[in-house]
Amino acid sequence: MRFGLFIPQGWRFDLVGIDDSQHWATMSSLARRADAGELWESLWVYDHFHTTPKPSEEATHEAWSLMAGLAAATDRIRLGQMCTCMAYRNPMYLAKMAATIDHISGGRLEMGIGGGWYEHEWRAYGYGFPRAGVRLKMLEEGVQIFEQAWTKGVATLDGEHYQVDGAICRPLPLQPGGVPLWIAGGGEKVTLRIAAEHGRYTNFDGTPEGFAHKSEVLREHCKNVGTDFDQITRSSNYNVMIGATEAEVEERQREHAARLNPYLTSDELDKQVAGYRGMPAHGTPEQVVEKLSAVKDLGMSYGIFYFADTAYSTEQIELFEREVMPALV
Template sequence: MQIHGPALRFGIHSGQQYASFQECLGLWQRGEALGYDWISLFDHARPPLGGPDGPCLEGPTLLAALAARTSTIRCALLVSTLTWRHPAQAAAIAATIDHISGGRLEFGIGAGGPDLGYRQYGIPFPNRTERLEMLTEGCHILRSLWTRERTDFTGRHYRLQGACLQPKPLQRRLPLVIGGADPRHTLRIVAEHADIWNALAGTLESYRHRCAALAEHCAAVGRNPADIRKSITFRALLAEDSRALHDRRQAWERRHPPTSPDRREFLVLGTPEQCVERLLPYLRLGVGDFLLGARPPVDWHTVELFARQVVPALRGYAGL
């Protein structure tokens, strides 16, 4: 696969807040059978959504197991943070999973954000400036360890001397995904290092503003913005028609009261046709990856309607 792959890809962002491995595996294998191109976990220790004692399987360990039990779908972390582990450890984890998956890994990193694990487990949580510095240094280290025979690096947070990583990833260039939406700082790092940029879809206006900011950073570092694949994550509630939608939406509102933090992740509450209309402006802004969030309990109705009706329609609009 070339670094940017097909012009348009559709995926599931499953997370890992499942009570059992089999539950998560079922989603991954069914997503692959439905023809999705991509599926991903996050890399939280204790996600703030779901409460302080909810289930959460460990990210890279779970990803390795799921990669071994799938065969065609692209497998990803969306995203990890270097507050959990040294970038050399992250590089080795990524290279190992790339071998396990047969060259299907896309590795995501970011500056990190709220996680109950810092307090519960006593893990240090550096301030945002330090985390951004760690992210920048980590990008250099990951790419160097994946591609060079030896790596020497001296930064504020990390130091490597004659560092080796063998075996290298199977992919000639393992895709590095950087997640985040901060126009001033994170998007500068995206412009310098990312193969893929991922963010929550948010409002169309805010996303357009971020795209413009990314283009400015790319110009400053001498990079073509078209060389960075755009990826959005969102959630949806779909129903075949307006009558079915009414009933499904009422049930959704009972599960997601106005105070629910989950609400902001939902981009679409509608029919497949309305979903296509909602996503088309993002397609016109150059988005290549549309990743449907699927938290447990999985809304299989939406997952299947999206695969069977939304995906073909958007591919048609893209001329694919």
């Protein structure tokens, strides 16, 4: 298995209590820590503007600004977003921006891309909130623009939602063929078909049942469009809550809930806790290895892991690095 690590950026209330002036120092320090070793292949951020599960005035740092900063602050580790919302930025501009960051990073950029879902921030930023079919059509057109821009250096598309006419993208990304595309989401009719046609990576449901089902849907799309299913890397995201003992896991859970308590209602807090409990990366190292191994056996070869407390302590990461990662490589 390959391993990616989410960097706290505020979106999940994971920088609260830290002064705004220290946020970048916190994020860049964690990035350099991961960069210095060899266990983590990639660093990831979320592409959101407002906190979740509800908007607040707590900081949420912008994803592509972080990409540029992390590209300059690290030397080895790859850098991605899980995932960029296509409609938040003009796709040709995004292609150009990604090409530049690929150069800053020395060819280490990944492009996670999806149709977007967080209605409040869509409307707050003036993007409206088109129905899902429209958002996915925008995704498909944008991906076509990326591919032209990164391979030919120029893009022309007279689409339903995007029109570009001889738009130049120079320099090309450093990576031959362009920045690797991660098509994120498990929509069975459209998103996974787009993934079959254009993606080098997918990212969807990481439970054994969900992963197996989405994989079979992807396989059918690959068959229909003539893509080699085995050439697409299937990944999933995991919220980690780990402790040396079950009692320690529960204590980590209580600490996490206490940190979020001032910002969420009891129902919202219960839902956040449920996003960890019983999931594949929740438990003791032995339990986590067993559960993740089950998904790995189904073909999940790349996990991207989120630790809620990394801005405050690296103890969970250290335990995961020491006792989980070696067992799954």
